[in-house]
Amino acid sequence: MDKIKVTGGTPLFGTVPIGGSKNASLPIIMASLLTDGVLEVLNIPVLADIKTLYEILKVLGVRITHIDDHTTSFNAAHISELTAPYELVKTMRASVLVLGPLLSRFGECQVALPGGCAIGPRPVNFHLAALEQMGADITIEEGYIKASVKGRLKGANITFPKISVGATENTLMAATLADGQTVINNAAMEPEITDLALCLKAMGADITGIGTSCLTVNGKDKLGGAKYSVLPDRIETATYMIAAAITGGKLTLTDTRPGDVTAVSEALRKMGVEITETDDTITVDGRDRNLVGIDIVTEPYPGFPTDVQAQIMALMLTAKGGSTITETIFENRFMHVPEMQRMNADIRFINDTSVAIAGESKLKGAPVMASDLRASAGLVLAALAAEGDTLIERVYHLDRGYEALEAKLSACGANIVRLHEDKEETKTQDTAQNGTTAL
Ligand code: EPZ
Numbered sequence: 001m002d003k004i005k006v007t008g009g010t011p012l013f014g015t016v017p018i019g020g021s022k023n024a025s026l027p028i029i030m031a032s033l034l035t036d037g038v039l040e041v042l043n044i045p046v047l048a049d050i051k052t053l054y055e056i057l058k059v060l061g062v063r064i065t066h067i068d069d070h071t072t073s074f075n076a077a078h079i080s081e082l083t084a085p086y087e088l089v090k091t092m093r094a095s096v097l098v099l100g101p102l103l104s105r106f107g108e109c110q111v112a113l114p115g116g117c118a119i120g121p122r123p124v125n126f127h128l129a130a131l132e133q134m135g136a137d138i139t140i141e142e143g144y145i146k147a148s149v150k151g152r153l154k155g156a157n158i159t160f161p162k163i164s165v166g167a168t169e170n171t172l173m174a175a176t177l178a179d180g181q182t183v184i185n186n187a188a189m190e191p192e193i194t195d196l197a198l199c200l201k202a203m204g205a206d207i208t209g210i211g212t213s214c215l216t217v218n219g220k221d222k223l224g225g226a227k228y229s230v231l232p233d234r235i236e237t238a239t240y241m242i243a244a245a246i247t248g249g250k251l252t253l254t255d256t257r258p259g260d261v262t263a264v265s266e267a268l269r270k271m272g273v274e275i276t277e278t279d280d281t282i283t284v285d286g287r288d289r290n291l292v293g294i295d296i297v298t299e300p301y302p303g304f305p306t307d308v309q310a311q312i313m314a315l316m317l318t319a320k321g322g323s324t325i326t327e328t329i330f331e332n333r334f335m336h337v338p339e340m341q342r343m344n345a346d347i348r349f350i351n352d353t354s355v356a357i358a359g360e361s362k363l364k365g366a367p368v369m370a371s372d373l374r375a376s377a378g379l380v381l382a383a384l385a386a387e388g389d390t391l392i393e394r395v396y397h398l399d400r401g402y403e404a405l406e407a408k409l410s411a412c413g414a415n416i417v418r419l420h421e422d423k424e425e426t427k428t429q430d431t432a433q434n435g436t437t438a439l
Contacts, residue, residue: 004392004406006383007415008365011249011287014412016240018256019045019403020070020230024192026094027169028199028230029053032062032074033101034177035203037225040073044230048399052092056084060098079106086112086143092400096124097166099147100174103136108148113140122330126167130158134171134178155180155219163188163300168215169196176205178219187215190301191260195231202226234260236402237282238308239377241265243409245273245286246315246385251412252283263304267312270294271319291315293323293359300329310336310378316357317345318385323357324350335371336378342366343386365390373401380405384414391419 020043030053032039044050046069054064061080065073082102089095089112102109114124128138128145134153139146155178160167168188173196175182187193189211197210203226206218237256244251245268258265258277265275265282271294274285293316298306306329316323317340327333337347337355343366346358365388370376376397383390395418398405406416 001393001421002395003419004380004395004398005417005419006365006380006390006392008363008384008386008388008390010384010413010415011247012243012251012384012409012412012414013249015252015254016408016412017254018232018237018240019043021045021192021195021233022047022049022401023165023190023235024195025050025230026053027097027173027192027196028228029057029074030097030101031173031196031199031203032057033060033076033079033098034105034173034200035223035225036077037203037223038073038075039203039225040067040071040227042071042227042229043232044070044072045233045403046070047401047403048396049092049094049401052088053095056088056095056098059085059088060102082106082108083110083144084112089114093122094166096127096145097170097173099127099145100131100170100172103131103147103149104153104174104177107151110144110146113143113145124166126160126162126164127170130156130160130167130171131174133158134174134182151179152219153178155182155217157183157185159185160187162186165190165193168193172197172207172215172217173200175217175219176200176207176223177221178217180219182217182219184215184217185213187213188300189213191231191234191257199226199228202228231260232256235305235307235374237261238264238305239311239381239402240408241268241275241282241284242308242311242315242381243384244284245271245291246318246381247414248286248289249412250283250285250287252281254281256280256282258282263302264308264312267294267296267304271315291319293319293321293357295324297326298329306330306333307374309333310375311381313337313340313347313355313357314378314382314385316359317347317361317363317382319359321359323359324354325357326354328353336375339368339371339375339379340382342368343382343390345382362387364388367391367393370394370397373397377402380409380416384409
């Protein structure tokens with residue numbers, strides 16, 4: 001398995017182009033299942049999770065045509081299979097998002113039940129309850145969700161007991177082809193939901209309330225094809241913002257949307273980081289190293305994102321004074337804490353959901369293990385600020401969500417190399433120059 005070696009202590013300077021959002025691309029690509037028209041999607045990042053989704057779509061019979069590195073078209077006119085198999089679903093939980101589109105267009109489907117994962121049990125009960133309210137008959141048999149409906153799904157008034165990104169997306173897609181009106185209350189408001197809704201509208205869906213916590217969908221008999229460009233990745237953006245701050249460098253992030261990372265910018269500014277913005281760039285100047293500790297609580301959008309919790313924890317370790325983090329979204333999202341402690345980080349559990357970060361930790365390189373995608377990003381950031389070498393294992397987690405991470409970082413001066421299974425070091429500088437991905 002590949003490892004990443006980071007030698008810390010170098011301030012990063014330069015420009016980082018931000019790619020399309022992983023978490024918007026996944027549901028948008030799945031929306032292609034709602035139509036027999038062609039959906040052309042632009043600005044798709046090159047990532048392991050996207051490749052997994054292509055495998056699932058191919059099993060179903062979707063015709064996939066790659067137009068360029070980041071543009072692909074999907075034609076689901078000839079669906080031949082209505083089962084998403086466990087072998088693929090188990091590697092990516094978001095696969096459960098095929099459920100809403102397949103059920104609503106074909107009246108039946110089977111999707112392997114995603115198991116637990118490193119950040120918590122992650123049930124899909126809200127997805128299933130919403131589809132049942134729309135008339136679906138759902139059973140769990142032999143590890144599969146088996147869903148069917150007589151005729152069409154029916155519009156319903158759905159109120160989620162808790163905000164869920166995935167359940168909102170699944171229900172929204174299902175509702176576009178349902179008979180009548182669906183109202184989704186307590187809907188997630190993440191920019192990725194808005195992006196999905198705008199793509200569905202481009203395909204002919206009738207959706208109002210986009211960007212709010214109440215979405216109203218008037219079902220249509222049919223949706224058509226469309227051409228849609230995915231929004232920039234706000235979590236990748238936030239990760240590189242913190243990379244500038246933690247190394248005491250200055251980075252300009254391009255092709256991004258400052259308005260989608262407001263909670264992160266506010267937190268960083270409170271810590272003392274200088275941030276300037278244009279419509280589509282963010283410049284983070286971390287050269288003044290007088291950062292102070294802050295307290296954050298992760299929340300659904302527009303609150304501070306759980307997907308940036310591990311990364312800001314790394315930055316807090318380098319601030320003066322203590323910080324606290326309270327994680328309210330996932331039960332088990334502190335797996336990076338013991339790994340950071342191996343790097344000399346002074347972090348203490350207050351209780352199961354909160355940690356105290358002492359600050360001014362003299363981070364030292366160490367062998368560490370990545371447990372999930374964002375935990376891995378937090379470890380890379382800590383490693384960039386640490387003295388000496390950090391060897392990060394299980395970097396396949398990073399490949400799920402960061403396109404060309406080593407290439408982008410090394411182009412700004414980071415000392416980072418990927419060690420392949422055969423232990424041979426790959427200089428990522430070359431990849432950065434010729435623009436291909438390091439995945
Ligand atoms: C999405 O996951 C993202 N994934 C996650 O990003 C992100 O961390 C999360 O939203 C929160 O922002 C994708 O978009 C592909 P949820 P999702 O349903 O949809 C509970 C990353 O690193 N819940 O909003 O699975 C759940 O357990 C990933 O890119 C139920 O109880 O998250 C959690 O506590 C990781 N029952 C909370 O709701 C359900 O049926 C929010 O989860 C569904 C969710």
